[in-house]
Amino acid sequence: MTADCFAENLLKWYDNHGRHDLPWHHNRTAYRIWVSEIMLQQTQVATVIPYYLAFMERFPDVQSLAEAPVDDVLSHWSGLGYYARARNLQNAAQTVMDEFGGAFPDTQEALESLKGIGRSTAAAIIAQAFGKRAAILDGNVKRVLARYHAVPGWPGQTSVLKQLWEHAEEHTPSERIRDYTQGIMDLGAMVCTRSRPKCNDCPLQKGCAAYARKETNLYPGSKPKKAKPEKTTWMVILEDQNGRILLERRPPNGIWGGLWSLPELDPAYGADELQEACERNLGLDCGEPELISGFRHTFSHYHLHIQPARLGVTGQQGVRDNGQHKWLHRHEALALGLPAPIRTLLTNPEQATLL
Template sequence: MNRFADELLRWFDHHGRKDLPWQHPRDAYRVWLSEIMLQQTQVVTVIGYFQRFVERLPTLRDLAAADEDTVLALWSGLGYYRRARFLHAAAKLCIERHGGELPRELDALMALPGIGRSTAGAILAQAHGLRFPILDGNVKRVLARYHGVAGFPGESAIEKRLWVHADEHTPAVRTADYTQAIMDLGATVCVRSKPACLLCPQAASCVAHRDGLTAVLPTVKPGKKIPTRAVAMLLLRDRQGRVLLERRGPTGVWSGLWSLPEAPDADAAPTAAARLARVRSIDALPAFTHVFSHYRLDVSPILFDHAAPLARVAEGTERRWCAPADLAALGLPAPVRSLLDNLPEITP
């Protein structure tokens, strides 16, 4: 066993995370689901979502058989909904091509939607104990600092160097524990800001620690200004408390989710609302900003109480009046769900 892995595993035996819900049992489906959920999301946030997901869809076959609304409702609030759609599509392909199981070959796993080399390696290492390296964000940070690798890890040449280091450190024994250990080290000790180097088992050999470079490694992505968009969200609510929802299109942000009708701004909101229902009262709710990875969305919510459905605005697969009790079963963007959960009481 190499020195890096040996020291890391000794640290893991005393300080590693061994009670995460996807570790008991640590089968391929649960590992896969956790890895997809953990992309761009912290463990503390994922735990509750993971437990609710596997309670409702405990097996890959259950996931494949579920409808999209069920999957997106379980995912609602985790963001990056493309992950959920890829998960769902991959499960269906496993039924069609792999006998209802995730394949145990790297190339076959990577051929499934949403599974890259690192995710595939994590599944094979943690579920089956096979020797495959991983290189998620935490591991990139650990290895960039340990080896003193400068340059943004998202660049092809830098990532290629880090993959070489990831492979050379991955042991042939206790591979599942090692994989969890290096992720844990990056998540709890070798963190992005103010790493706890005094607690790190690799500090004595770490280039960044030796040369005082922990604040600058890994190199951050070259910055660019995030644009801002504005929108008015229309909350059309009838006397029974039902709210009009529309399913978003197949592309763009929140694609396929149920959301609220929109207008370009608050001034245009009454006219847009009148095309969908007869409205009487208008109430501007507190505005808020929702930040995506590539832009900021300034939202002005406008409440139209006592809205009466127009006969010409038909309900169907893309538009529906939804009672509060039915919202939990729908895939809703997190800010829309929050809006609906916190609506004021209907005025007389």
């Protein structure tokens, strides 16, 4: 199958089977496409749609996002995970306002200068928002091309990625670029799936090297497995006599960066030492701790064993409301940007064990 046939057959399939009515297809501005592309990194379309609609309602344009309080942005991202995406999103919006006069640039180089935008995301904005030819290579496209050309190896390797980019450039047409980029993403998401691909429904079947060899399961190659480290922490739900809970802002970088979370204590403390630890570290007098069932939360590069404990606060000298700490009633806390496990702990501690 020639490069032209590749695009031609894909577009015929897209016309009949692709997704034509996604929220970001309406009023297709660079801003709206950009937000959708960032949300779709590491996240499926069905999950993204309600978040996207709520985000657009609150931040309808780049200026509103740039000027919003960071807590508001993180709150609207809460539950999507990979929170650096939200911080980068606002940082890029501020750059667009400050350096580009509020208008999104339409070149690869300028878009890649914005925080959180890489080569494929920049290309998707160029193609989808501006209708200009640009080759994309997200996870779905990598899978389609790796199978079609039987490219061995894990796409995270530089040499493999280089081959896939060459194939992406080769197959990207000059016409109907919006439909082509959406179509190849849809094909990867709906037909050329990670497991049990629907090869009999694929418009590219005749030219697919992996299908011809009956080796679709071998492409793309898997990431080399490495055992994830195991970490442990105490998380304390500290509730004062007015029913308010103490929240602590996470550092701006790293896991859950910038979100509000529960205070953590060194796992070396025993349960009978938590009262003393709260006084020593936070300046709080507390009652006896009530232990809640612990659970494990998995991040991309380690497992975290969380042991929650609830303590009533009887007196305080140390922690007041400031930029790093807040005393809030539960309904107020739940309005902030919270990591998903913390949100579950505050609403239904028993369900946290299922995370």
